[in-house]
Amino acid sequence: EAGVVQSPRYKIIEKKQPVAFWCNPISGHNTLYWYRQNLGQGPELLIRYENEEAVDDSQLPKDRFSAERLKGVDSTLKIQPAELGDSAVYLCASSPMGNTEAFFGQGTRLTVV
């Protein structure tokens, strides 16, 4: 069974530029998470979807971050404009409804210069 797929794996951009990350969750998983992980820290939740509905986006900096999950499958996370402090690993995870184990993708390592 294919795992959670994220792309790109690495991205280097200049500050003030836009960037987008893509996630394809495990087939049949209704719950999708986006996390941000800074060096030496645990993952911090940005947004959680149940199917296509964003049920928790309280930690998403909405002035520059946006996310969507069309048709309740793939998801994209966008930052516009990026700031130096956005440099981190962005992790996507999914889980089946009724089961809270989360399966993570390999992440996108973003460097803003």
Add this chain to the structure above:
Amino acid sequence: RKEVEQDPGPFNVPEGATVAFNCTYSNSASQSFFWYRQDCRKEPKLLMSVYSSGNEDGRFTAQLNRASQYISLLIRDSKLSDSATYLCVVNRGSSNTGKLIFGQGTTLQVKP
């Protein structure tokens, strides 16, 4: 104060040692609990769930104390391959949905 707190370590132990990690959580409404393992520059992966009665998986034992809002992980007979960061995770959602909150992780380095 963070919702899930762990001692970041690092814990440096020799092979064969027993090591214990602790974690505290602040939200008493938390429903379920986990330990995840994260290798360097890799994604987190589930190590084990934590049940109120305590549970064991080979050399790993997890315990939960709801009254004290405290979770522990014990690793016996440490192997070099146990070197990783161990993340304490609390689910603050309902029984059917997950709002997974991660601690900052505890780093373990097992030395020959």
